[in-house]
Amino acid sequence: MKGFLPVFRREFRASFNSPVAFSLIVAFLIFTAGWLYFVTGFYAAGMADLSAYFGMMPIVLAFIVPALTMRSWAEEVRLGTAELLLTLPFGEFGTVAGKFAASFAVVVIAILLGLPVPIMAGFLGRFDPGVLFGQYLGVILVAASATAIGQWVSSRARNQVSAFLGSVVLLLALVLVDRVSSFLGAGGLAATILNWLSLARHYAGFGRGVLDSRDLLYYVATTLFFLYLTAWTIGRRKWS
Amino acid sequence: MIEAKELRKSYDRVEAVKGVSFSVERGQVVGLLGPNGAGKTTILKILTGYHCPTSGTALVGGTDVTEDPIAIKRRIGYLPESAPLYTDLTPAEYLDFMADARGLEGAERKKAIDKAVVSCSLGPVFHRPVEELSKGYRQRLGLAQAILHDPDILILDEPTTGLDPNQILEIRQLIRDLGQEKTVILSTHILQEVEAVCSRVLILNEGSIAAQGTTQEIGLALKGEERVNLRLRSQTPGFGKTELESALGRLSVFGAIRSLALEDGGRFACDISLRARASQGAAGAAAASEASAEAGEAVFKWAVSEGLILLELLPRKLSLEEIFVKLTDPRAGTDGGRK
Numbered sequence: 001m002k003g004f005l006p007v008f009r010r011e012f013r014a015s016f017n018s019p020v021a022f023s024l025i026v027a028f029l030i031f032t033a034g035w036l037y038f039v040t041g042f043y044a045a046g047m048a049d050l051s052a053y054f055g056m057m058p059i060v061l062a063f064i065v066p067a068l069t070m071r072s073w074a075e076e077v078r079l080g081t082a083e084l085l086l087t088l089p090f091g092e093f094g095t096v097a098g099k100f101a102a103s104f105a106v107v108v109i110a111i112l113l114g115l116p117v118p119i120m121a122g123f124l125g126r127f128d129p130g131v132l133f134g135q136y137l138g139v140i141l142v143a144a145s146a147t148a149i150g151q152w153v154s155s156r157a158r159n160q161v162s163a164f165l166g167s168v169v170l171l172l173a174l175v176l177v178d179r180v181s182s183f184l185g186a187g188g189l190a191a192t193i194l195n196w197l198s199l200a201r202h203y204a205g206f207g208r209g210v211l212d213s214r215d216l217l218y219y220v221a222t223t224l225f226f227l228y229l230t231a232w233t234i235g236r237r238k239w240s
Numbered sequence: 241m242i243e244a245k246e247l248r249k250s251y252d253r254v255e256a257v258k259g260v261s262f263s264v265e266r267g268q269v270v271g272l273l274g275p276n277g278a279g280k281t282t283i284l285k286i287l288t289g290y291h292c293p294t295s296g297t298a299l300v301g302g303t304d305v306t307e308d309p310i311a312i313k314r315r316i317g318y319l320p321e322s323a324p325l326y327t328d329l330t331p332a333e334y335l336d337f338m339a340d341a342r343g344l345e346g347a348e349r350k351k352a353i354d355k356a357v358v359s360c361s362l363g364p365v366f367h368r369p370v371e372e373l374s375k376g377y378r379q380r381l382g383l384a385q386a387i388l389h390d391p392d393i394l395i396l397d398e399p400t401t402g403l404d405p406n407q408i409l410e411i412r413q414l415i416r417d418l419g420q421e422k423t424v425i426l427s428t429h430i431l432q433e434v435e436a437v438c439s440r441v442l443i444l445n446e447g448s449i450a451a452q453g454t455t456q457e458i459g460l461a462l463k464g465e466e467r468v469n470l471r472l473r474s475q476t477p478g479f480g481k482t483e484l485e486s487a488l489g490r491l492s493v494f495g496a497i498r499s500l501a502l503e504d505g506g507r508f509a510c511d512i513s514l515r516a517r518a519s520q521g522a523a524g525a526a527a528a529s530e531a532s533a534e535a536g537e538a539v540f541k542w543a544v545s546e547g548l549i550l551l552e553l554l555p556r557k558l559s560l561e562e563i564f565v566k567l568t569d570p571r572a573g574t575d576g577g578r579k
Contacts, residue, residue: 002310006340014328017369080324084385087288087320088341089313238292240251 003090007098008105011072015106020068025110028064032057032114042121050118050127054135054207058175058200061107061139061146066167068106069150072099073234074163086238092231100151100227107143111136131209138206141219142199146171148226155233174199241266241393241423242287246296249282256282258447259296264440266392269419271434271455272427274444280427281321283444284397287425288318300393314342317391321398323382327371331362331381334370335388342389356384359414375402383411387418394418396426400433412437434458466514467498468539471552473507484508491542493535507551 015021032053036042040052076082085095118132150167157163178198181191195201199222202215242264249257257279264270272280285291286298289309298305300312326334335356339349357363360380365373370381379402386394399415400408415437418424428434434441434455441458443451451458472484481500488494488510495513503509514535536553543550 003341006337009340010326010329010333010337013333014326017328017333079327080320080322081326083285083290083320084318084324087290087313087316087318089310090341091310238290 001091001094001097003088003094004098004101006088007085007090007095008101011099011102012105015068015102020071021106024064024068024106025113027067028060028110029114031064032060033117035060036117050121050135051207053117054139057139058142058203059172061143062171062175063168064110065103065107065143065146066150066153066164066171068103069147069154069167070157070160070163071154072103072151073155073230074157074160078159086234092235093227096151096227096231096234100147100223100230103151104144104147107147108140111139111143128209134206134209134211137211138203138215141206141216142203145199145219145222145226148223148230149174152226152230152233155230171199176200241268241301242425243299244283244287244296245299247283247286247293247298248295249279249286249291250294256447257286257293260444260447260449261296262442262449262452264423264425266423267419267421268440269415269424269426269438270440270442271438272425272442272444273429273431273434274427274450275429277446278444279447280444281397282447284318284395284425284427288316288395289313290320315392317386317389317394319382319386319394319396319399322401323379325370325378325381327369330367330369331357331373331377331384332366334381335384338385338388344389352388352390356388359387360384361410376404376407379403380407380411383414392422394422394424394426396424398428399426400428400430466535467556468512468514468535469552469554469556470510470512470539470550471503471507472510472543473505473549473551475547475549479506481508484510487542487546487548488512490546491539493538511556 035056036050036053042049042052073082076085086092088095118127118135121127122132149170150163153167153170154160154163157166174197176198177194178201181194181198196218202218205212205215244263245261247257247260248255256277260279260283272283274280282291286293287300287305289305289312292306301315303312305312326337329337335353339353344352357366360383362377362380362384365377370378373381379399383396383399386396394415396415400411403411412433415424415426419437419439426433426437438455440454441452442449443458474484476483481502484500485497488497493514495515498511498513500508500510536555539553540550
């Protein structure tokens, strides 16, 4: 993991030197809060129910995370700094993990800054802190996978725009794929595979406050898989 | 210190480096000289472990760069071509990152950063965003980053591009100073740069080594081909090409006739090469300009004594392209450079 700390510190610092991180955090907060109050009609429903708030999180993250990760490799390649970074005495995985951690930290900050929403709702009704913890853990795990996927797409993209669009499409597909499986009929092999792939399906349990080790494993495995894939993509470029 | 054996590198279908072998001893400053696309940058990328060779081996301190890249990267300071930098940081933050990356801590870290900032005169812009820096400052920040951890080996890809003449002199002096104890490989397409800082030269052309040797040897080979274009008119009737040829034989600095033509109105246009003179390495550029002034004087006196009217005297510097022609074309003898 040589390189993890230096890369993490540089990336994290750089994201707050530019307005990128701030704008994304603000966009995330406005969008999620706006969705809750206006679109789901939180007040009109007369029920202190936050399931809609957490239910849309994977889709929101499918847009917010790519905006953050699109730079990670595409911009390094454009500026030529990839050459600098990859000639430092780091291993590829350490570098990739450092970049991942920096983007992930920004997403986690955004998610945690959204905490006043459920806390405020807590005053209106009775909330189970265990369920809330589960819901937050679920959101953070989805964010981790999305960040790893976004970074991998960025390592394959030629520029930021294609990195962004590619990541959004891939993430939306992974989030929505379980809707497709419902057409195939439950229980079939294809449906099982599609459900298993879906970022949203594994998240559903967390939303009810149920922690299933298989869901946990799914997110950890997806994150690690895409981090390794990114490191491999970067390493292979030396031979091209 | 550095040894390349039969290095080859192909990108897609293009072979950028075609079997290059050379070795660099500790404490040498070696220049890779060549036009764009000669393979200089590719060789440097292989030595720094950024690219892997398609075949052949590159050894740094006895270790193969593809076997233990991290150990080798630790020993190298690298300035990539056109000095890429993170534009979202200030030089202070940037060097901080590099110090992190190089594992420098505490007093040693502060000392290293201060030293690099002074050596590269970055003081005035230390807290300005890189985005706002001029090309010259960016280049110097790139160099500061490369020397930060006091590496034994410095690899500099075109270290002086984008600098003004004063900055070029400063950076060359810095490289010469660093070369006292470090091994330096730099690439350039500027001949004077090689003469000014390098002890050895590798001339590359189309992915192969066209010539290599000490700066003196290469300098001699190139200086031997100093040429002068003359336009003359004779006052003697019946003065023809043969007469001019024999008159040229009496010119003290004469080397050989490259071309000779009789123009309208009895004027001659000729292109002659001057006799080879030894020029001494680093002082080569200054010595050459003095020598060419002497040659001009000799030609002028000769013309007067031969009763010729000198209409034009144009000392011609060989362009790099012509040098390559000379060094790569087997018909034009390469007396100095070892093949």
